[in-house]
Amino acid sequence: MTRLSNFVTRAVTGVALTGISLGAFAFQALPEKAPEPADNPGTVAKIELGKQLYFDPRLSLDGTVSCNSCHNVMASGTDNKATSAGVAGKHGGRSAPTVWNSAFLSVQFWDGRADTLEDQAKGPILNPVEMAMPSEKAVMDRLQQIPGYVTQFKAVFGDDGMTYDNLAKAIGAFERILITPNAPLDRYLKGDKSALSAAAKRGMQAFEEVGCNVCHAGANFSGPSLPVGQGFYRRFPTFDSKYDSQYQLKADAGRYEATSKEADKHMWRVPTLRNINLTAPYFHHGAVKTLDEAVRVMAKTQLSKELTDQQVTDIVAFLDGLTGEFPQISMPRLPATANSSLVD
Amino acid sequence: MTRLSNFVTRAVTGVALTGISLGAFAFQALPEKAPEPADNPGTVAKIELGKQLYFDPRLSLDGTVSCNSCHNVMASGTDNKATSAGVAGKHGGRSAPTVWNSAFLSVQFWDGRADTLEDQAKGPILNPVEMAMPSEKAVMDRLQQIPGYVTQFKAVFGDDGMTYDNLAKAIGAFERILITPNAPLDRYLKGDKSALSAAAKRGMQAFEEVGCNVCHAGANFSGPSLPVGQGFYRRFPTFDSKYDSQYQLKADAGRYEATSKEADKHMWRVPTLRNINLTAPYFHHGAVKTLDEAVRVMAKTQLSKELTDQQVTDIVAFLDGLTGEFPQISMPRLPATANSSLVD
Numbered sequence: 176m177t178r179l180s181n182f183v184t185r186a187v188t189g190v191a192l193t194g195i196s197l198g199a200f201a202f203q204a205l206p207e208k209a210p211e212p213a214d215n216p217g218t219v220a221k222i223e224l225g226k227q228l229y230f231d232p233r234l235s236l237d238g239t240v241s242c243n244s245c246h247n248v249m250a251s252g253t254d255n256k257a258t259s260a261g262v263a264g265k266h267g268g269r270s271a272p273t274v275w276n277s278a279f280l281s282v283q284f285w286d287g288r289a290d291t292l293e294d295q296a297k298g299p300i301l302n303p304v305e306m307a308m309p310s311e312k313a314v315m316d317r318l319q320q321i322p323g324y325v326t327q328f329k330a331v332f333g334d335d336g337m338t339y340d341n342l343a344k345a346i347g348a349f350e351r352i353l354i355t356p357n358a359p360l361d362r363y364l365k366g367d368k369s370a371l372s373a374a375a376k377r378g379m380q381a382f383e384e385v386g387c388n389v390c391h392a393g394a395n396f397s398g399p400s401l402p403v404g405q406g407f408y409r410r411f412p413t414f415d416s417k418y419d420s421q422y423q424l425k426a427d428a429g430r431y432e433a434t435s436k437e438a439d440k441h442m443w444r445v446p447t448l449r450n451i452n453l454t455a456p457y458f459h460h461g462a463v464k465t466l467d468e469a470v471r472v473m474a475k476t477q478l479s480k481e482l483t484d485q486q487v488t489d490i491v492a493f494l495d496g497l498t499g500e501f502p503q504i505s506m507p508r509l510p511a512t513a514n515s516s517l518v519d
Numbered sequence: 520m521t522r523l524s525n526f527v528t529r530a531v532t533g534v535a536l537t538g539i540s541l542g543a544f545a546f547q548a549l550p551e552k553a554p555e556p557a558d559n560p561g562t563v564a565k566i567e568l569g570k571q572l573y574f575d576p577r578l579s580l581d582g583t584v585s586c587n588s589c590h591n592v593m594a595s596g597t598d599n600k601a602t603s604a605g606v607a608g609k610h611g612g613r614s615a616p617t618v619w620n621s622a623f624l625s626v627q628f629w630d631g632r633a634d635t636l637e638d639q640a641k642g643p644i645l646n647p648v649e650m651a652m653p654s655e656k657a658v659m660d661r662l663q664q665i666p667g668y669v670t671q672f673k674a675v676f677g678d679d680g681m682t683y684d685n686l687a688k689a690i691g692a693f694e695r696i697l698i699t700p701n702a703p704l705d706r707y708l709k710g711d712k713s714a715l716s717a718a719a720k721r722g723m724q725a726f727e728e729v730g731c732n733v734c735h736a737g738a739n740f741s742g743p744s745l746p747v748g749q750g751f752y753r754r755f756p757t758f759d760s761k762y763d764s765q766y767q768l769k770a771d772a773g774r775y776e777a778t779s780k781e782a783d784k785h786m787w788r789v790p791t792l793r794n795i796n797l798t799a800p801y802f803h804h805g806a807v808k809t810l811d812e813a814v815r816v817m818a819k820t821q822l823s824k825e826l827t828d829q830q831v832t833d834i835v836a837f838l839d840g841l842t843g844e845f846p847q848i849s850m851p852r853l854p855a856t857a858n859s860s861l862v863d
Binding site (some may be wrong): 230232237238239244247248249250251254255256257260262263264452453455456461464465466467491495501503504505506507508509511512513514515516517518519 | 581583599796800848851
């Protein structure tokens with residue numbers, strides 16, 4: 176932990192991160208199962224309930240937006256938009272992060288303001304520019320009118336189990352199974368040396384040499400494993416560059432917006448690079464449209480390095496090798512209200 | 520055909536439809552397979568492509584609305600809203616009909632302006648208040664940038680197969696498998712006399728006695744089987760009543776809006792009653808919130824009858840018995856564009 180604390184401190188003070196031994200940052204294959212919190216073990220019934228809730232637009236004020244609207248499980252786990260459209264077409268200021276492999280993040284949201292998947296799930300439902308429900312009570316009052324949910328909450332959580340906390344637990348349990356193992360890199364690490372192209376292998380080396388993996392470490396490329404709730408944050412941008420104005424990199428103060436602590440200004444949770452070639456546009460505000468430009472910007476703003484075109488091409492080829500296998504998932508059946516609508 | 524033509528003519532002239540022998544309108548179980556057009560046989564690969572397209576929000580201008588947004592296959596095949604939200608939260612004037620069992624309709628849309636599922640699929644994508652794509656060419660230009668679609672169109676439709684017509688064929692082929700057999704009524708008709716409750720059986724009798732099945736005939740309760748493209752239309756409302764102003768029943772001129780023919784004023788395609796207890800709110804504009812009220816309004820406006828509360832309750836119980844079994848469907852994987860987004 177000492178080493179990690181050092182990194183965070185050094186990032187805060189803006190000191191360059193070159194010259195650190197990379198030995199601790201060996202590439203790791205993505206596990207096929209994510210760690211479960213002790214108070215929310217995944218069960219078949221809970222995951223099924225969570226899947227229904229995840230896809231149910233009735234969790235939004237006007238019945239048009241579900242979790243899946245912005246975090247599309249059938250695609251990249253995002254909506255591939257700079258910022259997402261909530262109810263009535265409203266847009267927030269940050270880009271929807273992918274739900275795939277989010278179980279491996281030790282904090283949630285771009286600014287780490289939620290410790291767990293469960294905590295995260297509670298946010299967008301009540302956010303006025305996202306799903307816009309007026310209160311936890313309003314959500315649960317609506318779900319109480321859907322017999323299929325009443326039955327399932329009772330079966331999964333017990334007689335008094337129909338609570339907003341348990342709604343979040345069910346959604347979290349579903350999200351925890353959204354894992355994409357067996358990316359070319361994972362197969363490569365397990366011994367299939369042909370799984371990565373020559374360009375990807377060059378890119379892998381460049382990724383280390385340039386220093387990308389100082390932050391994008393661990394199996395999820397989102398930093399080292401930390402206890403739940405302990406975020407791995409970095410200042411972005413760390414170095415000033417032309418990109419600050421070109422892409423408005425400092426318009427959003429990052430974690431500071433959540434904590435109001437001076438030290439958190441422009442601090443961001445290090446995001447995953449898993450499936451990164453599917454989740455354009457890039458960065459917290461989706462201002463960078465392509466992965467090659469995102470690589471260039473990161474090298475400059477975080478490591479003060481100008482990459483050659485060859486380095487960019489190779490690193491992108493390596494990142495393309497982080498796209499995993501998406502599991503086959505059956506569609507949920509959303510429980511109905513007979514003879515009337517809750518969202519008309 | 521003579522009898523059917525008579526019905527339509529009589530409806531146009533507003534003559535009451537009582538006293539017609541109901542012998543030709545025996546209840547029929549829903550087939551498990553819908554008829555296929557000769558020029559669009561369903562194949563596994565075509566249906567899979569159609570499923571991807573059906574769920575792909577990139578068929579809309581800003582990447583937020585898919586076919587499924589308004590015709591939710593995970594639920595009732597509708598969005599349970601009076602009118603649907605298209606891109607940027609825009610609303611049209613009519614309620615989204617269910618996609619389930621739409622393969623059994625001989626014409627599509629509330630006003631029958633499309634002959635087939637394939638023709639129907641072409642409309643909402645280009646409708647400015649729905650998916651709002653500017654042209655067929657713009658749709659296909661976008662899909663041409665998605666390698667997974669290029670490959671699939673070629674495999675399914677041949678080298679020059681990436682056309683808007685074929686997009687519609689794929690979507691139509693997918694929609695044609697969306698059938699809900701084995702409703703309680705179907706099981707009842709096949710010999711399981713316990714499949715309908717006593718109330719539902721009384722309702723079945725009332726449904727005939729009142730005359731509902733004069734129009735809501737056939738296995739799909741949307742009128743008799745007709746050749747593709749030949750619609751079974753009725754005037755709504757046929758009789759004036761207090762409901763005309765209460766629910767603005769005459770604000771929309773129905774099929775006249777599509778044909779500009781005087782005889783088509785307030786003519787509507789008879790909609791299915793399959794799964795009707797899941798598809799509130801009711802009528803072309805979703806102005807009636809509950810099924811019992813919809814039954815009351817229909818009896819008054821179409822048959823000039825005031826139902827007793829008992830009749831309404833019983834008919835609703837019967838209609839509840841038209842909700843079928845929804846097949847398990849796997850989620851599609853939407854093909855990606857690597858390293859950039861088409862809808863950012």
